[in-house]
Every structure is written in structure tokens, then in C-alpha cells.
Amino acid sequence: MTQQSASLTPPLRRTPLFERHVAAGARMVEFAGWEMPIQYEGILAEARAVRSSAGIFDVSHMGRFEITGADAAAFLSRVLTREVAGMRNQRARYTLICNQAGGIIDDTIVYRRGVEQFLLVPNAANASEVLGWLVRWREEWGQDVEFNVVTRETALIALQGPNAEAILQPNCAVDLSNFPAFRSVEAPVFGVQAVVGRTGYTGEDGFEMVLPAEAAPDVWNRLADAGATPCGLGARDVLRLEAGLLLHGSDMDATVTPLEAGLDRFVSWDTGEFIGLAAMQQMQGAGLSRVLVGFHLLERGIPRHGNDILDGETVVGSVTSGTHSPTLDMGIGLGYVAMGAPEPGTRLKIDIRGRRVEAEVASIPFYSRRR
Amino acid sequence: MHPEDRRYSREHEWARDEGDGTVLVGITDYAQEHLGDIVFLELPPVGTQLDRNQKFGEVESVKSVSDIFSPVSGEVVAVNDVVVDSPEMVNEDPHGSGWLVRLRPSQPSEMDELMSAADYESMLESLE
Known part of the structure; x- marks a missing residue:
């Protein structure tokens, strides 16, 4: 028996939950330069748990950038394919970052935390490229905007599944029954201050929570004790594909546009001006x-x-x-x-x-x- | 963990002499554990002639595809239809009801060139 493809290349970064994964017997693999759990009990059992009950995922390998400043909203509206200037506080949006040709550099979630405060979550494999892209355009445009990478000092845990709300509610001060999809809030979770968004990558209801790194193992354990099944990236990939969610680096990259990828609904065609819009409009006219x-x-x-x-x-x-x-x-x-x-x-x-x-x-x- | 009543290949297949001129072939517990949830198996039809180390099928888990090689030369005389319909059987019982094919070896002495359970486990330790 010979595996047809395999990869494992050190040195690898570790999330604040690394010790937790190893102690639980998870199988660890390299992913985008990080040592991540691919599975705990098994991909199929974990996928079933998320569809029928709830699962937790360590997605701390994804980037977390705080973006602040007087021009933050105007800046992001020119970099992201969806305008954020009109976005209300405590909202999250799925959006794309494109190059001048309309090619997709990354897909991200942007959270609005205040008038001049945003949080951007790029993919792990693209985080450094995205940061470089942001810095480049800030210099080009001379805007008042600051980037603070908080990937290392925070963790990102996704709680997903039909029982997600029932598991989180007793441990979260916000009324989750009145907290719709793509809402976000800063609130204590298990007594730890967190950014909580009603978002995910599985096709199920659920939450993604940015927490201080040092608090993450305890929150993880308490979510598991409350009935959420620890899940690895293997189940996450199966679930996102069933839900028809694209993976950057596989289903899209800088050589394809949102039009070709079927993501044109995440493009603000009529508002403002952002990088790649002109190329996309041209492509729209010419056909795909x-x-x-x-x-x-x-x-x-x-x-x-x-x-x-x-x-x-x-x-x-x-x-x-x-x-x-x-x-x-x-x-x-x-x-x-x-x-x-x-x-x-x-x-x-x-x-x-x-x-x-x-x-x-x-x-x-x-x-x-x-x- | 790996039974002593059979021989093992470097490619993580096992072969057990059934004492009736046939050999049962499957993949090892280590292999199924390493693959994860098996969801698809492709096995050759009865009558296929296999050389030693010839690819005779594929075992596919949720995350990867692996080729399976024949540990000895011979003719396929039976295929385990149960695992074709229920591939998870290979995860659950790789050394028993999760067997893959039954061969009639053309060179029975090839069995001696395969590893004992102890040698196989030593090899696994060197892989860790």
C-alpha cells in the first residue's frame, strides 16, 4: 500500500490549542505552515457530529488583523470587494480581496467593531500576502490606517452545528436567540472577553470566537465538556464542500475572478470603487x-x-x-x-x-x- | 496488534496461508488506522492474474487514495464483496472480515520472503 500524495515539512507553527490536540490523540498534519489536527476520532464521525449536534474546530491558524484609524472604513472599501463604509457596527461580512485584474488574492471575513475599528480574518496560507497587500495600498494612497496582527496572541475557535446555540448560551451574556447570522459582538464567553460572530464554514448554524490565546485551552475543554465534539481539518473540508463553500488555493486563486468562481454576489457592483472592479466589469461585458x-x-x-x-x-x-x-x-x-x-x-x-x-x-x- | 498467523509486506498488506492452497490478503491495522475512514475500494475481478508487488486495487479514504499491491504472485479466486459494499469494514476489522481478496499463489515460496508480525512491527517502529 502506498499513499499517492503526502507532505510534512518543518518547521511548523503551533496554535494555543496544540497541546490540547496532542493530548486528545488527534492526528497532526502540516497545513499552510501550521501543525494542525486533521482528525480526532475520524473524519466521518466528526462530520456527522456537526450535522446532528455540534463540533468545535481550532482555526487559530487563520490570520487576525485589527484594522483601525480614521480612514479604516474608506481604506477597506477600496481593498475589499464589498463596501464596508455603510456597514453597521457589530456586523460581519464575507468578502474577497482582488488584484487589479480581478483575480482573487484571498477570501476573508471582516468584522466591524466600531466606527474606526475592524477585524479582518484572512486564510492562513494567504495571511502574509494579504498583510503585504494592505501595507502596499496604504502607502500608495497615504491613508490613516493601522494594521495590528493579533494572530499570535489570540485563538480562533469555531463552534458549529444545530446545538451550537444551546451549548454557548448558558456561557455567554448575549441573548443568542436574537443574534442572527453575520452578527458579531464583543462579549464574555465562559468569562473570557471574546469577539463572537455568528459565522462558520460548515453549512450549519454556529459561532466563531476570537479569544485571548492563554484562555483558549480552557474554553475548548469547556465547550467539549458541554457536548461539542472536537473536529479536525478533515471534517471541516468535507463539511464546507457539502455546503458548497469554496477553499482558496483549491477552488479559487489569483488567476480567477469572482465572476468565474460564482462569487459575484459578494461584489458591491454599484457602490464605490475597489481594486479589481474595472477588470471585473470588463469581463462581465466580454463574457466568461x-x-x-x-x-x-x-x-x-x-x-x-x-x-x-x-x-x-x-x-x-x-x-x-x-x-x-x-x-x-x-x-x-x-x-x-x-x-x-x-x-x-x-x-x-x-x-x-x-x-x-x-x-x-x-x-x-x-x-x-x-x- | 498484528496477528502472528500471517505474513506482512513492506507496503502494509498481510497474507495468510489458509492451508487449502489459497492465501487471504488484506491491509494491516496500521494501514487502516493511517488511512482513516475508508469509503471506497476498487478490487480486481475473480480470475485476474497478479504478479508479486503488482498493483491490484485502490483503497480510498475521505482524505487520500492509496494503491494496494499483491504480496505474492497468483490468481484472484475470490473477492470480498462485503467490503466493496461496506468499506468501513476494513477499518473495523482489517485482519478479519475486512479481508480483500483470496489468491491461489503460483509461487508459494514467496510467502517466506514476507515479514513476520514481529519484523513488521519493528519496521513500523522505525517509521514513527
Whole structure:
């Protein structure tokens, strides 16, 4: 038996919860320069726990930048694809950072904490590039805005699943029954001051909490004691793909635009001016040569990143993410295709290491929770 | 942890002489543990002739795909349909009901060239 791909390269960064993961017997792997848990009990069991009850994820490897200053809102409105000047306090937004060609440098969540105070959460693999990008444009525009990287002194814990509110409410002063999606608040959680957002990356209800690093292990333990299942990045990847959420570096990168990635709803077309808008408008007029589609397999098998996508005998694209969906019990995936904008139900074939497997275009998300 | 009634390959397959001219083949407990949740298996049809160390199938977990190699030369005389339908059986009982194929070895002496359980576990320790 030989694994077809593997990677492990030191030296690696560790989150404030590293000791907790190792003590719990999690399998640790390298991810974006960090030593992270890929699984505890098993990816499928963890994914099931999040769909049916609740799970906790250590996502402290993601960046956390405090962005402050008189020009902070104006600055971010020019850097992010969604304007934030009109964003109310205690709100969170999913947004993209694009280059001048409209290519996606990263996808992030921005939290508004005050008139001149924001928190930006970039992906771990892109954090340093994003910081460099922000600094570059601040110098270019000469704006009054400060960046304070708090990744090291904080932790980020995601609590996700239908029982998330029930688990958090007894330990959080805010009335969570009146705290809708993409709301954020600064409030004590288990007695520790935290930024709490009703956000996530699993397709379930839930919260993401930025906490002081030293308090994170205790909060983690107490969430687990309250019934949340510790989950690794393996389950997180399965859950986000079932929910049709893209992963930067796999499903999008600086060579594709929000239009091609199907993320145009996260672009403020009509308000303001931001980097990449002109290129996107031009592309919108000219039409798209490829678009991201979701698909599921009609036969047994698991699509993987890099597999060819065929329309009949013609290769029309390649898979960017694929997995076995435990919730749907079928192979699912995302990929870019050059064949117009195929409707759900359109037949495709996926070349899985030489075996051509029948598939069809599916609507994204593959899985939606009951509300 | 790895039973002594069978032999082991460097690629983490086991082969057990059934005493009836056939050999049962599967993957080791270490292998299933390392792979994580197995969700898909591709195995050869009955009648396939395999050389020693020839790839004869794939075992796919949620996160990775691995090739499986034949520990000895021979003909596939049976395939475990139960694990094809329920791949999690390989995680649950890799050395028992999670076996993969039954071979009729063409070179029975090849079994002697595989590792004992003790040697296999020594090899695993060197991998840690």
C-alpha cells in the first residue's frame, strides 16, 4: 500500500490549542505552515457530529488583523470587494480581496467593531500576502490606517452545528436567540472577553470566537465538556464542500475572478470603487470563458483535485475539490468548466485516475440545513 | 496488534496461508488506522492474474487514495464483496472480515520472503 500524495515539512507553527490536540490523540498534519489536527476520532464521525449536534474546530491558524484609524472604513472599501463604509457596527461580512485584474488574492471575513475599528480574518496560507497587500495600498494612497496582527496572541475557535446555540448560551451574556447570522459582538464567553460572530464554514448554524490565546485551552475543554465534539481539518473540508463553500488555493486563486468562481454576489457592483472592479466589469461585458460548477457522481467513486472533467470525450475542465459526502453518500466536487454555464442535470464525466465516471452538474450548495 | 498467523509486506498488506492452497490478503491495522475512514475500494475481478508487488486495487479514504499491491504472485479466486459494499469494514476489522481478496499463489515460496508480525512491527517502529 502506498499513499499517492503526502507532505510534512518543518518547521511548523503551533496554535494555543496544540497541546490540547496532542493530548486528545488527534492526528497532526502540516497545513499552510501550521501543525494542525486533521482528525480526532475520524473524519466521518466528526462530520456527522456537526450535522446532528455540534463540533468545535481550532482555526487559530487563520490570520487576525485589527484594522483601525480614521480612514479604516474608506481604506477597506477600496481593498475589499464589498463596501464596508455603510456597514453597521457589530456586523460581519464575507468578502474577497482582488488584484487589479480581478483575480482573487484571498477570501476573508471582516468584522466591524466600531466606527474606526475592524477585524479582518484572512486564510492562513494567504495571511502574509494579504498583510503585504494592505501595507502596499496604504502607502500608495497615504491613508490613516493601522494594521495590528493579533494572530499570535489570540485563538480562533469555531463552534458549529444545530446545538451550537444551546451549548454557548448558558456561557455567554448575549441573548443568542436574537443574534442572527453575520452578527458579531464583543462579549464574555465562559468569562473570557471574546469577539463572537455568528459565522462558520460548515453549512450549519454556529459561532466563531476570537479569544485571548492563554484562555483558549480552557474554553475548548469547556465547550467539549458541554457536548461539542472536537473536529479536525478533515471534517471541516468535507463539511464546507457539502455546503458548497469554496477553499482558496483549491477552488479559487489569483488567476480567477469572482465572476468565474460564482462569487459575484459578494461584489458591491454599484457602490464605490475597489481594486479589481474595472477588470471585473470588463469581463462581465466580454463574457466568461470558464465557470465554477458543482457536480455529483452518478456512480461509485470519489473525485479528487486535478481530475479531468469531460463533456462527452472532450476535456472541458478539471476538478478543484472533491470528496465523498457522508451526508449525501455520494462523490461530490467543484471544478471549472469551459462549456458555457451548464444547468443542473447536465451530464459530465470525471476521469478518476483513468476511470471515466458518470456525473452531473448539481446546484450548490450540495447540502442545506433545515431552518 | 498484528496477528502472528500471517505474513506482512513492506507496503502494509498481510497474507495468510489458509492451508487449502489459497492465501487471504488484506491491509494491516496500521494501514487502516493511517488511512482513516475508508469509503471506497476498487478490487480486481475473480480470475485476474497478479504478479508479486503488482498493483491490484485502490483503497480510498475521505482524505487520500492509496494503491494496494499483491504480496505474492497468483490468481484472484475470490473477492470480498462485503467490503466493496461496506468499506468501513476494513477499518473495523482489517485482519478479519475486512479481508480483500483470496489468491491461489503460483509461487508459494514467496510467502517466506514476507515479514513476520514481529519484523513488521519493528519496521513500523522505525517509521514513527
